[in-house]
Amino acid sequence: MQSFIHPDMRDVTLDAVLYALADPARRAIVRALAADRACEGKGLSCNAAAPPDLPKATMSQHYAKLRAAGVVRATRKGVSVIHTLRCDEINAKFPGLLPAILEAVEV
Amino acid sequence: MQSFIHPDMRDVTLDAVLYALADPARRAIVRALAADRACEGKGLSCNAAAPPDLPKATMSQHYAKLRAAGVVRATRKGVSVIHTLRCDEINAKFPGLLPAILEAVEV
DNA sequence: TTCGTTATTTCAATAAATCCGAACTATTGA
DNA sequence: TCAATAGTTCGGATTTATTGAAATAACGAA
Numbered sequence: 692m693q694s695f696i697h698p699d700m701r702d703v704t705l706d707a708v709l710y711a712l713a714d715p716a717r718r719a720i721v722r723a724l725a726a727d728r729a730c731e732g733k734g735l736s737c738n739a740a741a742p743p744d745l746p747k748a749t750m751s752q753h754y755a756k757l758r759a760a761g762v763v764r765a766t767r768k769g770v771s772v773i774h775t776l777r778c779d780e781i782n783a784k785f786p787g788l789l790p791a792i793l794e795a796v797e798v
Numbered sequence: 799m800q801s802f803i804h805p806d807m808r809d810v811t812l813d814a815v816l817y818a819l820a821d822p823a824r825r826a827i828v829r830a831l832a833a834d835r836a837c838e839g840k841g842l843s844c845n846a847a848a849p850p851d852l853p854k855a856t857m858s859q860h861y862a863k864l865r866a867a868g869v870v871r872a873t874r875k876g877v878s879v880i881h882t883l884r885c886d887e888i889n890a891k892f893p894g895l896l897p898a899i900l901e902a903v904e905v
Numbered sequence: 906t907t908c909g910t911t912a913t914t915t916c917a918a919t920a921a922a923t924c925c926g927a928a929c930t931a932t933t934g935a
Numbered sequence: 936t937c938a939a940t941a942g943t944t945c946g947g948a949t950t951t952a953t954t955g956a957a958a959t960a961a962c963g964a965a
Binding site for chain 2: 916
Binding site: 746747748749752767769770771 | 923924925926927931932933
């Protein structure tokens with residue numbers, strides 16, 4: 692498998708971003724990446740950021756959607772794929788959206 | 799058909815709200831209701847707030863999802879069903895979320 | 906009250922998207 | 936070269952969405 696494709700911010704739509712974030716597993720991933728960014732900031736492997744009981748085929752599909760939506764960026768590091776939040780870019784394009792979602796209390 | 803059921807704000811989840819807003823037709827409805835609230839503020843009929851080319855059955859399902867998610871409130875007025883945004887309630891529960899989505903520029 | 910009109914919902918069938926086990930690919934280290 | 940680890944892709948089962956057609960609801964007029 693060749694390197695990952697990430698959309699240019701011009702092609703990132705609110706539709707895709709909201710759609711990507713409208714799933715609890717994907718939000719859990721985004722929360723984990725946001726928390727990581729606040730400390731280490733070097734990114735997390737797929738497994739490290741995903742809910743522990745998620746089947747890996749499903750997990751992989753979730754990451755594919757997050758990448759396609761422009762929410763996360765992936766790079767391969769050895770045997771792992773490391774993801775980071777495209778935090779500043781999303782904040783610039785959709786001000787307030789990520790903070791509002793990340794700061795919301797989930798039941 | 800008897801009166802509409804609207805969830806108590808305690809039972810409104812971020813999941814359902816994001817899911818409801820992660821659809822362009824439903825966002826168009828929400829935008830129309832937000833714009834209406836800024837002037838008349840008396841609410842809009844289903845047809846008035848929905849994109850003009852939306853099939854009626856589809857429109858009705860979209861409203862059902864918006865109501866179930868706690869995003870809008872419906873009351874019957876004559877032959878029409880009038881919807882309003884549950885703006886203050888959503889703002890109180892998920893601060894910044896609605897503004898961020900409504901102020902985003904859609905492509 | 907019965908009929909016609911308008912506005913919306915429900916039903917039911919089709920179409921599309923999602924989930925996930927199994928098989929596959931990529932990378933590294935022994 | 937082989938085995939182990941981390942993800943991805945494939946394919947079929949299940950779920951969800953879409954929408955035409957029929958049903959329901961409210962009203963006004965005859």
